[in-house]
Amino acid sequence: MRFLISLAWKNLSRYRKRTIITASAIAVGIGIYIFFDAWLLGAELDSERNLIWYETSSIRIMDSQYWEEQERLPLDRVVENPEVVIKMVEEMNIPAVPRIRFGGEVIFYKDPYEQDGGVPVQFIAIDPERDDRVFPMKQTLESGKYLKSGKMEIMIGSWFAEDIGAEVGYPLTIVTRTRDGFFQTIDVEIAGIINCPNPMINNGTIFIPMDVANNYLQMEGGVTEMDMSLPLQADVEKTAQHIEERLEEKGINNLVAKTWKDLAQDYLAIAVQKRAGSNIMLLLVFIIAAVGVSNTMLMAIYERVRELGMMRALGMKDSQIRIAFILEAGGIGFIGSVAGTIFGSLIVYLFSTLGIDYSWIFKNMNVGYRLTGVMYTVWNPEVVITAFIVGIVISMLIAYIPTRRALKMQITDCLRNE
């Protein structure tokens, strides 16, 4: 065995050029794999954070009927006395805020706008005094001011503002229905424009003060939801269950507590699909590297058919010859894997500090990720180790096929080979 290893090693160093070229192919494959994975993981984590911070919060409490019918944003399925629930949750040391979510349309007119128009949007009424305990929207304010209770003002996303040509101070008319289903119009002014890293918010959600919405929608203190914030690593399922138990203890059984995972099933479905898609891309990368190795091993073996014949004539067993070639390929795989993991890790490191700016992609294309600006790669040691091992193992497996074919030849035919 020792001498087979040494033979393989000598062949590798003797055919240096070939070794380097093939190992480079593997290295590039593995490097891309590692980088790609870190990039995806970064996107996923960023995306999840932006989803939780700006869109779903960690856990949302709603009326169970509201949860069933949430697509149509029903205002008749509300939580009547949110403060009781909020107090209870805050006693568990979880920040919680009320919100009213409703559908409608904004109407705008020529001057100051370029032209007349109307756009259907989703409205969220927030309590300006405490909403930022859960949603860090204040930090994303790009121009103007944050909302204030009692003011007929709204806050909109910067992309939406750009779409309709709105600026701070412009008027807008909201057309919606009250809790009882009557049409209602609200004239408001744009107080602030936010640049939210969650494109869903930035593209068409309008924020309005809670008391204004309460008045105009005749909510009588009712809200559609209460959102709470947990640390990103927290076990949200367990906490949600815990909250439901506590609600039940208090005799409140018309409410449900849903986690961000329940709330963003569409996002999670897309994320799974995307992972499958990127796995296919990674597979392609591997196939390219594998083709490189198989080509090299094919050449290496066919170049040496006579040498192989000699070895067999001298009494080397097929299994030993197989091992010799597999070790040789494994050596190439090893060199490529070492170089590839170093190369991949370096670019991951580079982009984990520099970041990749691709706001332009997400502005013009809705790809489902809750991402906007600069994104950072995230290092995943598990994948690096996997890539390393896979690089070696695949190289070895690939050498097996041409070796087996060469071993099927008669020894006499091998020896006659030119």
Added chain:
Amino acid sequence: MITLREVKKNYQAGETIVKALRGVSLDVDQGEFLSIAGPSGSGKTTLLNLIGCIDKADSGVIKIDKEDVDKLDKNELALFRRRKLGFVFQTFNLIPVLTAKENVAFALHLLNLSKNEIEERTMSLLKEVGLEGMEDRLPSRLSGGQQQRVAIARALVKKPAIVLADEPTANLDSDTGRAILELMEEMNKKHTTTFIFSTHDQMVMEFAHRLVQLHDGQITKDERRN
């Protein structure tokens, strides 16, 4: 030592069947220095391949060192060749990435000998074939004659019963060829190893102690000379 009885071998070349050996019978004793001579295509290589157990006869009996080699399977044959047979090829067939010493040691590594014994036997054989001082050279830095000397050392180092050499001098100039044959003769005497070599060269035949003439797959002459 070697017994062949009515050995036949055909090759299929497209539509036609080539009768390479048409019933060869031959007995070879321990320590003989025998040449199989004949023109190109007469069946020399085929015969050596059968004795060398790297090919199978279509019919007939082949016994080597009392072993009925027709009855051995692939792995048993490999082990048999490993222990009993040495090969010298027309094209030398050294492993290009190994030095002279390592090429010779290769045959011993297959026998799982101790490191010391491998080293000892390798060095002493390289000395015998006149390559002292060149042990660490790669084949590419050796002349054809020197490479063939390494090959002879590789064949002999495991102390085989028989060394088979298919046209061992065909790729060498006549002086070098002569020197190789002298070396083989010397080794035959010293180690009492049976040597069987094929040739179509008159000069080479002169060296043989026994000359077997092959023609169209049949033995036409078998003479001993001293």
